Amino acid sequence: MTTKINTGDTLTGRSVCDHDCIFSAQVIERKGGFAKISFQNSTKRVKIHVLDDVEFIFPGGRYSMAPVLKALAAASHAAA
Numbered sequence: 001m002t003t004k005i006n007t008g009d010t011l012t013g014r015s016v017c018d019h020d021c022i023f024s025a026q027v028i029e030r031k032g033g034f035a036k037i038s039f040q041n042s043t044k045r046v047k048i049h050v051l052d053d054v055e056f057i058f059p060g061g062r063y064s065m066a067p068v069l070k071a072l073a074a075a076s077h078a079a080a
Helices: 071-079
Strands: 010-014 022-031 034-039 042-047 049-051 054-057
Touching: 054 071
Parallel strands: none
Antiparallel strands: 010 022, 022 034, 034 042, 049 054
């Protein structure tokens, strides 16, 4: 079963370069394979990718050190 990104989730992830830097994005809307998110004071439409049955997004674009925000991170914060 795939861990999904849902409307209303707050996705978080750490920077590859600095463990103390945490990126977060609020999922405003989910339609099919895309999500509308609020990230760094702007609203964006991003593609949802799947790897090992976990959905994830690249909120700032896709590049070598890009932050990756996974649905799994949202599920673990909800349980805490």
